[in-house]
Amino acid sequence: MEVTNVMEYEAIAKQKLPKMVFDYYASGAEDQWTLAENRNAFSRILFRPRILIDVSRIDMTTTVLGFKISMPIMIAPSAMQKMAHPEGELATARAASAAGTIMTLSSWATSSVEEVASTGPGIRFFQLYVYKDRNVVAQLVRRAERAGFKAIALTVDTPRLGRREADIKNRFVLPPYLTLKNFEGLNLGKMDQANDSGLASYVAGQIDRTLSWKDVQWLQTITKLPILVKGVITAEDTRLAIQAGAAGIIVSNHGARQLDYVPATIMALEEVVKAAQGRIPVFLDGGVRRGTDVFKALALGAAGIFIGRPVLFSLAAEGEAGVRKVLQMLREEFELTMALSGCTSLKEITRDHVTTDWDLPR
Numbered sequence: 001m002e003v004t005n006v007m008e009y010e011a012i013a014k015q016k017l018p019k020m021v022f023d024y025y026a027s028g029a030e031d032q033w034t035l036a037e038n039r040n041a042f043s044r045i046l047f048r049p050r051i052l053i054d055v056s057r058i059d060m061t062t063t064v065l066g067f068k069i070s071m072p073i074m075i076a077p078s079a080m081q082k083m084a085h086p087e088g089e090l091a092t093a094r095a096a097s098a099a100g101t102i103m104t105l106s107s108w109a110t111s112s113v114e115e116v117a118s119t120g121p122g123i124r125f126f127q128l129y130v131y132k133d134r135n136v137v138a139q140l141v142r143r144a145e146r147a148g149f150k151a152i153a154l155t156v157d158t159p160r161l162g163r164r165e166a167d168i169k170n171r172f173v174l175p176p177y178l179t180l181k182n183f184e185g186l187n188l189g190k191m192d193q194a195n196d197s198g199l200a201s202y203v204a205g206q207i208d209r210t211l212s213w214k215d216v217q218w219l220q221t222i223t224k225l226p227i228l229v230k231g232v233i234t235a236e237d238t239r240l241a242i243q244a245g246a247a248g249i250i251v252s253n254h255g256a257r258q259l260d261y262v263p264a265t266i267m268a269l270e271e272v273v274k275a276a277q278g279r280i281p282v283f284l285d286g287g288v289r290r291g292t293d294v295f296k297a298l299a300l301g302a303a304g305i306f307i308g309r310p311v312l313f314s315l316a317a318e319g320e321a322g323v324r325k326v327l328q329m330l331r332e333e334f335e336l337t338m339a340l341s342g343c344t345s346l347k348e349i350t351r352d353h354v355t356t357d358w359d360l361p362r
């Protein structure tokens with residue numbers, strides 16, 4: 001049967017993937033309250049469409065950190081994509097390029113920065129986890145720069161791994177035929193089996209819990225690439241990120257995989273947008289599954305959005321073709337939402353095009 005929306009890939013992936021892998025991709029932390037809320041919150045935002053506007057031409061293009069892309073829909077970093085499909089991150093990179101948009105490669109990819117670069121031209125960001133060994137970090141950032149990556153997305157919500165109970169039950173571990181390719185030569189590419197989540201143990205062993213704002217400044221001494229701070233959900237941290245020299249913010253709760261009972265990202269977005277005062281762009285990820293979700297995020301002030309799980313599930317179902325299809329479906333739904341709302345370019349999407357249950361009565 002034909003796939004007609006992004007959500008349908010989840011069920012297909014569930015049938016195809018080993019339970020350990022599907023659960024790792026799908027699950028959130030603890031009660032998974034935030035996981036459900038990331039989706040539910042979108043349904044509490046309704047449209048105020050404008051009518052009788054010529055929508056025969058719609059322009060979805062935008063510019064992110066100076067790079068022109070075909071639509072404000074980008075790919076979030078997600079780890080270990082070769083568990084989904086043999087081509088893993090390479091298929092994702094090709095699909096993103098074909099769609100004219102940005103892919104963010106995870107530090108924990110099962111393909112290296114060089115391998116991803118060799119798939120051909122494309123605008124790519126590199127997501128960074130900061131290891132205790134700062135030489136490892138400096139080397140990795142240099143390699144990403146050399147491989148033509150255009151920005152660093154510094155993940156700041158993971159001093160420790162969130163408690164993902166499915167991974168604990170399944171004793172999740174990277175399958176032995178795969179490696180965290182970026183760390184292969186550094187003896188950090190393998191994950192040991194543990195008596196809980198192998199990834200949680202890996203993080204506890206290698207990731208630097210002391211990471212703080214001064215390290216954001218340190219990062220700027222080792223790279224000229226712009227830094228996006230990924231994982232901000234408050235006004236306070238927005239102001240600190242700007243002070244620390246961030247080029248942008250990604251409002252993210254890590255796909256609800258870290259601290260449970262944080263708000264849905266779409267609920268936190270406006271607070272961050274207001275605090276940023278237009279000084280740096282604010283992006284969002286978490287629960288985006290429809291073109292209407294993309295529109296809602298832009299109406300609430302996002303400069304663009306990123307998708308995580310839809311890439312993994314479509315990759316598992318159909319490889320590169322699946323990821324292309326996800327991007328195409330979201331593009332078409334978003335274009336239709338713009339048309340039916342009376343918007344012909346992204347700058348025409350305003351706060352008045354949506355109403356939320358936290359707005360005052362008009």
Ligand code: FNR
Nearest residue numbers: 025076077078079106155254255286287307308309
């Ligand atoms: C992630 N995410 C993530 N983030 C990051 O900074 N580095 C990483 O390696 C990963 N890995 C990862 C693996 C898996 C399986 C998932 C589901 C997520 C978080 C990701 O970048 C993004 O914030 C969320 O996935 C967005 O939410 P949705 O679109 O999955 O709802």
